[in-house]
Amino acid sequence: MAPDTLRWDFIGLDTRYRLADGRVTRRHYLDSAASTLALRGxxxxxxxxxxxxxxxxxxxxxxxxxxxxxxxxxxxxxxxxxxxxxxxxxxxxxxxxxxxxxxxxxxxxxxxxxxxxxxxxxxxxxxxxxxxxxxxxxxxxxxxxxxxxxxxxxxxxxxxxxxxxxxxxxxxxxxxxxxxxxxxxxxxxxxxxxxxxxxxxxxxxxxxxxxxxxxxxxxxxxxxxxxxxxxxxxxxxxxxxxxxxxxxxxxxxxxxxxxxxxxxxxxxxxxxxxxxxxxxxxxxxxxxxxxxxxxxxxxxxxxxxxxAGLTRIHAAEQQQLQRLFAGLSALPGVRIYGDPDLQRTPRLGTVAFNLDGLEHGLVAAVLNDYFNVAVRNGCFCAHPYVRELLKPELWTLDIDPDAEDAAAMLEPWQGMVRASLGLYTRDDDIEALLAGARDLLARPDHYRALYRADADGHVQHRTFTAPAETLFDPEAALGRVLARLNARDDVL
Ligand SMILES: Cc1ncc(COP(=O)(O)O)c(C=O)c1O
Known part of the structure; x- marks a missing residue:
């Protein structure tokens, strides 16, 4: 069986959400390093x-x-x-x-x-x-x-x-x-x-x-x-x-x-x-x-x-990784972490990056809200590694480490955005991420004005909300179950 046969057999490949600009589009799931989608078979x-x-x-x-x-x-x-x-x-x-x-x-x-x-x-x-x-x-x-x-x-x-x-x-x-x-x-x-x-x-x-x-x-x-x-x-x-x-x-x-x-x-x-x-x-x-x-x-x-064959799965993913890597590297203002020489230092399908002058939280929020791209941001439960990778750029921030609010000022910059691939990743998923990164770099002030930080420091859109329960409500799903059960009342 070819990897291609398997890559279509996942639950959630056609999941659609309404975005901040009103468009309804297919989700681009680039968070497989956190959890992968379910293989239907x-x-x-x-x-x-x-x-x-x-x-x-x-x-x-x-x-x-x-x-x-x-x-x-x-x-x-x-x-x-x-x-x-x-x-x-x-x-x-x-x-x-x-x-x-x-x-x-x-x-x-x-x-x-x-x-x-x-x-x-x-x-x-x-x-x-x-x-x-x-x-x-x-x-x-x-x-x-x-x-x-x-x-x-x-x-x-x-x-x-x-x-x-x-x-x-x-x-x-x-x-x-x-x-x-x-x-x-x-x-x-x-x-x-x-x-x-x-x-x-x-x-x-x-x-x-x-x-x-x-x-x-x-x-x-x-x-x-x-x-x-x-x-x-x-x-x-x-x-x-x-x-x-x-x-x-x-x-x-x-x-x-x-x-x-x-x-x-x-x-x-x-x-x-x-x-x-x-x-x-x-x-x-x-x-x-x-x-x-x-x-x-x-x-x-x-x-x-x-x-499907892990060797073939690996080869296909490497092609997509190179596409993602090359696309991000070509954008002025993108910093990719870790040795970028893929020959010298091989990687699997995961890339952590930042965009110049843009907090990782803002980037991840915009990618989700305007491009339907699901990525993870932060320190990925690997704080020592992420801090080490970020050290050179954190030094260049004009923040007095002795200031009382130094930690809070550093916080938005202590993290990265991570895009990660799965067997189901398509070229248009990668293109969507690249389009988002490109637009963020071209119009940083436009996007920054759309968001504010809440009391916990989390990035929030000023006007657009999409509460989880409006997207999937367990009570509503239960309602459908109850409708089915009630329809059977006569036979119970
Ligand atoms: C490299 C690595 N090790 C360990 C874990 C922890 O795995 P889990 O949360 O499934 O126990 C993760 C999860 O992200 C991981 O990426």
Missing amino acids: ARQVADELLRHYANTHSDLHFSARIVSHAYDWAHVQALKFVRADPGRHVAFFAGSGCTALLNRLARTLAARRPERDVVLVSLMEHHANDLPHRRHAGQVVRLPLTGAAPVLGAIDLAALEQVLERYRGRVNYVAVSAASNVTGIVNPVHDIAALAHAFGAWVVVDASQALAHAPLPLCDTGSPDRELDAVVFSGHKLYAPGSPGAAVVRRALLEDTEPDEVGGGMVDDVQQSGYQVTARFPDREEAGTPNTLGAVQLGAALNLLQR
């Missing part, structure tokens, strides 16, 4: 399963067996997706994204090797791959990136080696993202694994921004020293909203210790005075009733993506 598989819905912890009735089988199948899809070896690796699901799993791994790995009290993370990490390690490790050391702000690149391998040497015998694991959620910059995770393993450290990879966009096998060459020890990802960034977070982990990291979470489904027996944890994977790691429907939806999405 994957949702369909989960919906079909609903007819049989039951709990996996029941054993003997038809429905329970069907759901258990489908849930097992979802685990197999996760293992296959990263080319894991089912004999040595385990896949398990938890929470609503990878945050739950990164917290879990941080606790588990700290307990497993307390004598190794150091964890290395990179400067570009999302808070989800930073704060759990800060909380559970004795010490977190930040790895530098190549280059200097704002032209920062990927994780600096030479610096990594030096840090591993400096903390020889103390590094428990290295926790890095496969690609940044801010700049899309790709890290050489298998090279990082080879270096870390030479020092006895494990490697935990946050693949949330990578797996939907490019192939990421646990091992790239077959050489065991290059194999990633743990990979985590979020189903809602893989075209399966409502699905759990997923982890694929080398079993040896989890065996012989009590799982971090305990409860039903992960024990062989429980007495008043004790309990015996099952040796079975993934049951040990999945206490409680799992999100079976979400996991099956995710499994189906992974399967469909593999059929």
Whole structure:
């Protein structure tokens, strides 16, 4: 199946909104790094399963067996997706994204090797791959990136080696993202694994921004020293909203210790005075009733993506990335963050930028209200990275850092606009963003006059409002349900 076949099969591609100038146009969704749209085919598989819905912890009735089988199948899809070896690796699901799993791994790995009290993370990490390690490790050391702000690149391998040497015998694991959620910059995770393993450290990879966009096998060459020890990802960034977070982990990291979470489904027996944890994977790691429907939806999405081919998906996205990159770079007044040399520093389909003299909040609001372009703005839960990227330009602002209101004055400039691509992104989505950026740069005063900052500092249009409940009202949707139910009153 070609990626093109899949790219039309998403829910919400024809969503339309009325804009500030009264036009009703199609939404241009360029916020896939936050959450992707739903792959209809994957949702369909989960919906079909609903007819049989039951709990996996029941054993003997038809429905329970069907759901258990489908849930097992979802685990197999996760293992296959990263080319894991089912004999040595385990896949398990938890929470609503990878945050739950990164917290879990941080606790588990700290307990497993307390004598190794150091964890290395990179400067570009999302808070989800930073704060759990800060909380559970004795010490977190930040790895530098190549280059200097704002032209920062990927994780600096030479610096990594030096840090591993400096903390020889103390590094428990290295926790890095496969690609940044801010700049899309790709890290050489298998090279990082080879270096870390030479020092006895494990490697935990946050693949949330990578797996939907490019192939990421646990091992790239077959050489065991290059194999990633743990990979985590979020189903809602893989075209399966409502699905759990997923982890694929080398079993040896989890065996012989009590799982971090305990409860039903992960024990062989429980007495008043004790309990015996099952040796079975993934049951040990999945206490409680799992999100079976979400996991099956995710499994189906992974399967469909593999059929379309991640190499081909990546190649198609790279073409669009280049189009977006070239279009933005050609506009005088656009600053793109991170090394702009795509050959030297490869990226996935995410670009963070600012427009000269325009606050990121204003740009994102205008793109939405006048161009129907959905982008994210701010610091993207990666504050240290964004601040580092912005440092050179924040220095040039004429703001006295000692002034009482310095923080408030800096605030509108501490952030960026992020455009991110998905399998469904079309050329006209990118054109809409470029048209918006072009017009903003041409008429900054016109747009500035249309907006004001509210008491919380958020950008608000002076006259145009589109309250969420007028666009989608759960009560109205419920009203339609009630109409259907009432129409059936006579047969109840
Ligand atoms: C790189 C990265 N890591 C972790 C997360 C956290 O994922 P979640 O909120 O799904 O747990 C995100 C979410 O944006 C991310 O982009």
